[in-house]
Amino acid sequence: MKAKVIGAITLAGSMMFNPAMAAETISVVGSSSVTPLMEVFGETYAKTHDVVVEVQGPGSSAGIRAAHDGSSDLGMSSRDLKSSEKASDIQEVVIARDGIAVVVHNSNPVKDLSKEQVSQIYKGEITNWKQVGGEDKPIVVATRDTASGTRGAFEDIMSLKRKVNGKSVSAISQRAQVASGNGQLKTMVASNPFSIGYISLSSVDDSVKALSIEGHEPSVEAIKAGDYGVQRPFLVVYKDGRPSKEALEFLNWMKTADAQKIVSEQGLISTH
Known part of the structure; x- marks a missing residue:
């Protein structure tokens, strides 16, 4: 680069x-x-x-x-x-x-997810939007590459690690689409009505919709107050x-x- x-x-x-x-x-x-x-x-x-x-x-x-x-x-x-x-x-x-925002397409009616629901979506245990109050459509999961700090922090916060032969590895579904950066992941979500992804809070714009987590919208104020827990240094x-x-x-x-x-x-x- x-x-x-x-x-x-x-x-x-x-x-x-x-x-x-x-x-x-x-x-x-x-x-x-x-x-x-x-x-x-x-x-x-x-x-x-x-x-x-x-x-x-x-x-x-x-x-x-x-x-x-x-x-x-x-x-x-x-x-x-x-x-x-x-x-x-x-x-x-x-x-x-910085906060990490969980983002979906602007047309998605879902507004809030729990950490457990996000974790289940990324593990491939929840596969249809109707399971979390959305349309009867398959969820298209987008993630970052394994070298990404955003992915590392997201996995830690959302309990997306599992043990294999004594080693801690990612629990994110192998079917997830992989983006190389914040910008690419945001574009993937913005172009697919049934996708879900996660990006730096500072990267959120009108092209995607940021979801509330556990009833708290992602914002600087919510992070400072300790209400929005999806954050990293x-x-x-x-x-x-x-x-x-x-x-x-x-x-x-x-x-x-x-x-x-x-x-x-x-x-x-x-x-x-």
């Missing part, structure tokens, strides 16, 4: 010195859900600092690996780290929190000694009031 490069560029053909040539490059790799926020962070920060921020969003697992092997300054994850991913030299910083992960001084300064800036205002503007939950 091509990185989005954020920094200052002078007019083409100008004889003036291009500050980007001497700027420190900060590499950030990981979650596709965190990527939009990180791009805005990078664009804002680069306006007042001599840096170029490169952001790539191949997924949370890739971001955590990049932090471990030192191939990037900072990794991004939209789920908690697994025990196998934790280490004494791996640091985790919460930069925001947005993490920056790094290895001690790997990030440049500039990268650590950028990370420290993310925790400031100015940066956390951007978090709120992006429809996410600030840490302040």
